[in-house]
Amino acid sequence: MKTTRAPATVLAVLTLVGACVIYGACDDSSAVKEPSPDAGSSGSTSSGSTSSGSSGNDPDGGDGGPTDCVQNPTTHLEIINACTNATRITKNPTLNKLLADGGLPPLQ
Amino acid sequence: MRASNVSRGAPLLVGLAAGILTLTILPKSAQAQAACANLPDEPGGGPITKIYIENGDTQEPLIKKVGKLLVNTAGAKLRIIYRNRPTCELRDSLFLGRQMQTVTTPARPVRYIPTNPAFDPTTAAPECTVPDAPAPGEPIVLGIGATYLSSCPAATQPTDIGVFDGPIQAYAFITHKDSAQVAITAEEGYLAYGFTEGGGEASPWVVQNLRFKRNNTASTTLTMSSAIRLLPTQMKAADFTTSDALVTAVTTQGAANPNATLGVLGTELYDARRQGANDLKLLAFKTFGQKYAYFPDKTNTTFDKQNVRDGHYLPWSPTPYIAKKDGTGAILDPNVKRLYELIAGLKTEADVDGLKQVVGSGLIPKCAMKVTRSGDGADLSLYSDPAPCGCYFEKNVPQGATTCTACTDDTPCGGGKCRFGFCETK
Numbered sequence: 001m002k003t004t005r006a007p008a009t010v011l012a013v014l015t016l017v018g019a020c021v022i023y024g025a026c027d028d029s030s031a032v033k034e035p036s037p038d039a040g041s042s043g044s045t046s047s048g049s050t051s052s053g054s055s056g057n058d059p060d061g062g063d064g065g066p067t068d069c070v071q072n073p074t075t076h077l078e079i080i081n082a083c084t085n086a087t088r089i090t091k092n093p094t095l096n097k098l099l100a101d102g103g104l105p106p107l108q
Numbered sequence: 109m110r111a112s113n114v115s116r117g118a119p120l121l122v123g124l125a126a127g128i129l130t131l132t133i134l135p136k137s138a139q140a141q142a143a144c145a146n147l148p149d150e151p152g153g154g155p156i157t158k159i160y161i162e163n164g165d166t167q168e169p170l171i172k173k174v175g176k177l178l179v180n181t182a183g184a185k186l187r188i189i190y191r192n193r194p195t196c197e198l199r200d201s202l203f204l205g206r207q208m209q210t211v212t213t214p215a216r217p218v219r220y221i222p223t224n225p226a227f228d229p230t231t232a233a234p235e236c237t238v239p240d241a242p243a244p245g246e247p248i249v250l251g252i253g254a255t256y257l258s259s260c261p262a263a264t265q266p267t268d269i270g271v272f273d274g275p276i277q278a279y280a281f282i283t284h285k286d287s288a289q290v291a292i293t294a295e296e297g298y299l300a301y302g303f304t305e306g307g308g309e310a311s312p313w314v315v316q317n318l319r320f321k322r323n324n325t326a327s328t329t330l331t332m333s334s335a336i337r338l339l340p341t342q343m344k345a346a347d348f349t350t351s352d353a354l355v356t357a358v359t360t361q362g363a364a365n366p367n368a369t370l371g372v373l374g375t376e377l378y379d380a381r382r383q384g385a386n387d388l389k390l391l392a393f394k395t396f397g398q399k400y401a402y403f404p405d406k407t408n409t410t411f412d413k414q415n416v417r418d419g420h421y422l423p424w425s426p427t428p429y430i431a432k433k434d435g436t437g438a439i440l441d442p443n444v445k446r447l448y449e450l451i452a453g454l455k456t457e458a459d460v461d462g463l464k465q466v467v468g469s470g471l472i473p474k475c476a477m478k479v480t481r482s483g484d485g486a487d488l489s490l491y492s493d494p495a496p497c498g499c500y501f502e503k504n505v506p507q508g509a510t511t512c513t514a515c516t517d518d519t520p521c522g523g524g525k526c527r528f529g530f531c532e533t534k
Contacts (some may be wrong), residue, residue, distance in 0.1 A: 045290065068399070076487035079419035079479060080398045084317050086415050087407045088400035089392045091291040097299050097309050104295065107342055 044090045117373040121193040144208070144218055144236035145190045145246055154185070156223070159443050160208045160246055161190040162198035162528070164254035164327050164349050166374035167279055167427060170469040171252070172229035174451060175221035177460045186443055189220045189236065191351070195253035195428075196260035196325035202251040202430040203263055210240045214349045250444045251430035254327035254374070259334060259425075259484045268440075270433030272448060275471035278375040278404045278416045278424040279331050281391040284362035287369060291392035291401035297336035300370060301343040319345035320354050320371035327425065332372040334484035335395065335423040345370075351377055359387050375404050376470025377412060383506065395422040413472050416500070419479035419488045426474065453497060453528070463497065463528065467504045476501035492534075499530030 069083035097105050149155045156179065163171055175188035180255035191208070192222040193201070193216055200206075208218060219233040227233075238246060254277045265271070281292050289312065292300075299308030305316040313319065322329040324340035328351065329364070333340045348354040355370050362369030378390050390408065394401035404421045406414040415421035429448050432440040449455040450462030453473055466473050476498045499512030512530040513520050521531035 009200075022386055073419075074490065076489070077397050079488045079490065080395060080421065080422070084415070084418065084420055085406070086402055086420060087392075087403060089291045089394075091295060091392075091394050091401045093296060093310075095295055095299060095310060097303075097307075098295060102295075104298050104337060107338075108304070108307055 045087055046090075109498060126336055141234075142236050144220060144238050146472055147187065147189075147236060148327045149222055156185040156187045157443055158187045159188055159250065159441070159447070160453050161246050161250045161252065162193045162201050162208075162248050163190055163252035164195050164198070164277075164427070165192035166327065166376060167252045168192055169229065169376060169380065170275075170451070170465060170471060172233055173465040173469060174447070174460070175228055175477045176229050176464055177465070178447070178450075179221045179223050180225055181457065181459050183457055183459070184263070186446070187223075188447075189218060190233075191216050194323060194325040195255050195257070195327040195330065196286060197261055198248075198251040199253060199428075199430060200263065201248050202269060203266055205266075206248055206481050207242045207244065208238045208246045208248050209242055210238055230453065249431060249441050250447070251428075252457060253428045253430065255330045255425040255428075256483045257428055257430075259327075259330040260325065268432055270431060270439065272429040272431070272439065272452075273474055274427035274448075274451060274465045275473050276416065276424055276477055277327070277331075277471060278413060278421065279328055279335075280373060280375050280378060280423060281332070281393060281400070282358060282371045282373045282378060284358055284366035284369040284388050285387050286363070286366040288367055288388055289389075289391060291394060292370075293394040293401065294336050294396045297332075298338060301333070301345055302338050313366040313370045315365060316344055317346060318362060318365055318368045318370065319343075320357050320369075321345040321347060322351065322354060322372065323347050323349055327470075328372050329483050330373055331425045332423055335393070336367060337396075337485070355388065375413075376471075379470040381526050393421060393423060411470070411507060412502055413505070416472060417477050417479070417501075422488075423459055424472075425484060427471070453495075464504060467501055473497055473501060494534075495508045495525075495527060496532045496534065497528050499532055500528035503530065 070078040070081050071083055073079040073082040099105055144158070144160075147158065148248055161171065171188060171190050177310045178186040178188065189208070191211070193211070217235045218238050220236050221227070222234055252274065252497060257271060266489075281297065283289055294312075296310040296313065300313035301311035301319060301321070305314065308314070321332070321340075321343050329340045329343065333343055346357065348357065351373060354373065355377070358369055358371045373388070375390070378388060381388055390403065392401035392403045392408070402415040402420040404416050405412050431444045431448070439448055450457065450460055453463035453466070453475060456462065463473055464494050475493040475496050477491055477493065478498075479488045481488050499510045502508055502510040502512070510530065512532070514529060515521055515526035515531050516529070518524070518526045524531045524533045526532075
């Protein structure tokens, strides 16, 4: 059992390290940080990513990962999440009135 | 001697004081104003052709800048007489072939571009009067809206009226300068504006009387409501008939609770204020399905409109130019055609660079855009202008710079094209 589990663990670690190397090489958001326009405010600010990770045109990969932005956008969703050198602001508020699926509630 | 001088000067001082008092206490409407139709021609010179325009108030800075050049040009002089009006109302003026006449509810003054070379386009243009009832001779020949006409209530477009794409106008959520907020999401905007006090729970924008908007037919409200998937009539907020009045409310009423204050404004008006009074704050915007919020510009200190141009910032619309067209679909009135072509960058005159005025007014020439869409709230698609001007735009905005190669012909452009002094890809 041990002999079969060890290679799997090594593989997982190598994969994780590889992903970090790829992300570090491709995303400059950690290289250039602008001070937040307003300390203690509702969002955090950073410069954007000028190129995407290796996985291409999937904007739904989660913040900070290899699919953080889209390199060659064609669709609406890809365009608004395309890689950029612009300041980008993380803003994910908790909104109790949204529907369970994140949709907009009907107006009252 | 001193007493004598005082006594001799006294009547003059009294007269001056009386004049100042008169100008101060009399309402503007009671002060003598020239009839727009009788505005004088160039002193000692030739005639000045007049054209009557209705435009969104976001377009007034451009009208004044281009108008000053046109009324003083060494070429054929053209005087613009204009009135600020919400987009859907000015559309109706053109669709119904209206003459310029007095509008009183609310009062919307008619202004003109003076021939005085010292006229400062950043100040108010002088007013003139038009008839109280429709009268021939002063037709409105051009309407300049500031959002998609499809966002207005339905109306039949006459077959002889054309709608021509003008520069791009961006809009924004604004707040009091002392607010700690940096960004707003589309969902927050929906919950803040869509519900009465206590309903939406989009903190900190939960105080209904500190939420502001323009009236329901104004382009600012039409485009911003669309960006958060509301109709203008569904926005629970105080209405204002002008952008100036809305700004005043944000800066004064908002002082008591800056974080809760929320308004909407054209970005060119915000840009003008951040270079002057610097009394507002623009919030970055995160649209539905977007991972981050973005300012209209690359950063909150630049003027490049990079995020509007490449699709990261959503609240924008083209400015439709509405005018009579000829049988080929071109603008019929030669003066309107001239004005439109100057603003669109389709032509320049020796002393009238319309494109430069567009850029200097905080608008974005269509030729500098990389995305487009069919209407307010519609999805973006990629756009490649047949005669791009992105390099010229980047260079000519405030604090502008470009990495593009300067050129006078195509030689240094490596297969590209020299346009407006810079190498473009085509």
